[in-house]
């Protein structure tokens with residue numbers, strides 16, 4: 431019983447994709463990419479694209495980094511899967527947890543690996559409830575934390591949330607960068623979820639005094655502060671962790687995307703003391719068959735080591751500035767950024783989409799943000815060169831000229 435219809439034989443892969451592969455983009459690019467390497471992607475017609483989005487901050491060291499590919503091959507030959515998480519000592523998990531915690535503050539010394547960013551959010555939410563014995567959660571408007579039911583319940587977009595009622599109860603939505611909102615955090619709050627820099631909201635950078643006030647309010651009430659660095663962590667903002675620039679330390683850190691070097695991997699990281707509340711009664715803990723997959727941990731560690739050894743992070747700020755310098759056009763209303771996480775604000779989604787289409791037709795790949803469709807996303811692999819930045823900005827400005 432083939433689900434592919436008889437006349438499918440005459441369709442090309444793009445048509446088959448749209449017909450038979452479920453996806454929920456409202457504007458699928460449906461480019462058929464057959465190869466990717468470093469800063470570039472090639473489609474089935476042999477056309478080359480400069481990648482300005484890195485799979486949304488996944489390939490921070492570029493596509494198919496040789497060290498990552500090698501680590502995948504080597505680990506795949508050793509073992510790929512043993513048993514549900516936690517039964518065996520898996521050396522790729524040990525090695526990666528050790529490397530990560532060596533580069534984190536003392537209170538972030540225990541790593542729970544997951545399959546994705548959303549699963550890290552779910553795990554962290556459960557952990558906060560267990561540790562505090564409290565039931566309420568606070569999160570921010572315009573935040574994105576994932577698409578599973580729990581992550582969706584804290585997501586900062588009412589239109590989206592309303593489509594999936596009933597949601598988790600006990601969730602408060604606060605305004606980012608707003609002091610009055612902080613009063614809603616109380617002794618009933620188990621945790622506050624905040625992106626260190628809001629991504630899908632259109633790159634909203636927190637005001638330093640405000641984020642300190644948030645940290646202070648959590649300390650005062652005993653609510654755990656959970657910083658989501660799934661999108662902004664691992665060098666994108668010009669430091670290994672975004673919170674280094676904010677001058678605060680979270681109780682729980684969430685990672686994903688770039689964590690796996692291109693493979694699916696997420697993590698929630700906390701102190702051993704806090705994590706113990708999940709592990710001391712394993713029956714009620716968090717269970718995941720593939721979370722912390724050995725091949726993905728090996729890939730992630732290779733990518734992490736490559737990131738640290740290459741020293742690309744120290745050039746991120748200057749590269750961001752170079753983009754800003756060359757993104758001068760009357761159609762650009764604002765550029766919001768921290769390092770190589772950048773939103774170029776245009777008049778409307780229509781203007782943005784037309785410019786994006788022009789860029790793609792001219793070999794530069796970019797897109798928009800979930801909650802800021804009028805903003806063009808610029809978040810390339812961190813290895814982008816000065817020449818590539820100048821070239822990308824030239825194409826974007828040409829596209830704006832053509833409007």
Ligand code: PMP
Pocket residue numbers: 486545546547548549574575576577625629630658659660661662686687696
């Ligand atoms: N948190 C943030 C800040 C994100 O940007 C994303 C993904 N865009 C997620 C969580 C969810 O990650 P995943 O898609 O791996 O579930």
